[in-house]
Amino acid sequence: LAKTTQPISMDSYEGQEVNITCSHNNIATNDYITWYQQFPSQGPRFIIQGYKTKVTNEVASLFIPADRKSSTLSLPRVSLSDTAVYYCLVGDPPTGFQKLVFGTGTRLLVSP
Amino acid sequence: EAQVTQNPRYLITVTGKKLTVTCSQNMNHEYMSWYRQDPGLGLRQIYYSMNVEVTDKGDVPEGYKVSRKEKRNFPLILESPSPNQTSLYFCASSSPVIQEEKNTEAFFGQGTRLTVV
Numbered sequence: 001l002a003k004t005t006q007p008i009s010m011d012s013y014e015g016q017e018v019n020i021t022c023s024h025n026n027i028a029t030n031d032y033i034t035w036y037q038q039f040p041s042q043g044p045r046f047i048i049q050g051y052k053t054k055v056t057n058e059v060a061s062l063f064i065p066a067d068r069k070s071s072t073l074s075l076p077r078v079s080l081s082d083t084a085v086y087y088c089l090v091g092d093p094p095t096g097f098q099k100l101v102f103g104t105g106t107r108l109l110v111s112p
Numbered sequence: 113e114a115q116v117t118q119n120p121r122y123l124i125t126v127t128g129k130k131l132t133v134t135c136s137q138n139m140n141h142e143y144m145s146w147y148r149q150d151p152g153l154g155l156r157q158i159y160y161s162m163n164v165e166v167t168d169k170g171d172v173p174e175g176y177k178v179s180r181k182e183k184r185n186f187p188l189i190l191e192s193p194s195p196n197q198t199s200l201y202f203c204a205s206s207s208p209v210i211q212e213e214k215n216t217e218a219f220f221g222q223g224t225r226l227t228v229v
Contacts, residue, residue, distance in 0.1 A: 043220025102155035
């Protein structure tokens with residue numbers, strides 16, 4: 001499974017757009033990129049998943065450049081409730097997702 | 113509602129007293145796994161199961177046992193708990209196949225906070 005590197009923490013204010021970048025230089029051809037969100041004392045929750053280019057859903061966007069060695073999770077207009085830890089994971093869903101490897105994640109703090 | 117259910121949510125026990133934390137999922141997922149989360153160490157996988165009767169060690173399996181006799185259940189067993197197993201435990205399930213228009217995501221339980229004294 002490819003190793004990922006993310007910033008340890010980020011600060012933002014309500015209403016701003018937040019971009020969290022994840023580096024995964026050793027990503028394999030079959031690997032997908034998935035982001036999870038975790039609130040204190042709760043289990044991680046799936047946010048978004050993608051393979052290339054751009055993926056958007058109702059809560060976030062995921063930007064993946066052509067070389068796929070990094071990805072950026074974009075949270076539009078964050079609110080206080082977006083304060084959480086965000087994890088970037090890389091793996092091959094059919095064979096690798098049974099063994100999710102969580103790094104230390106990025107702790108996002110949203111202030112008023 | 114799709115969910116992973118863990119029980120109990122909180123447990124305080126004494127060293128050496130066998131305990132079981134149950135995990136059940138209602139999504140017919142093949143994959144199930146257990147994680148522990150400790151401050152500064154993130155989430156670490158204990159054991160995982162790819163299907164009924166198929167289990168394998170994760171990164172920190174020492175002191176734990178699991179069984180997968182039914183697809184929906186994946187209990188975590190601590191035969192002789194010790195204080196260093198005090199932690200927050202999560203069970204997760206997922207499906208191995210990417211289907212068009214459907215993400216491959218893992219669903220996590222609410223967590224079990226275990227204290228061993």
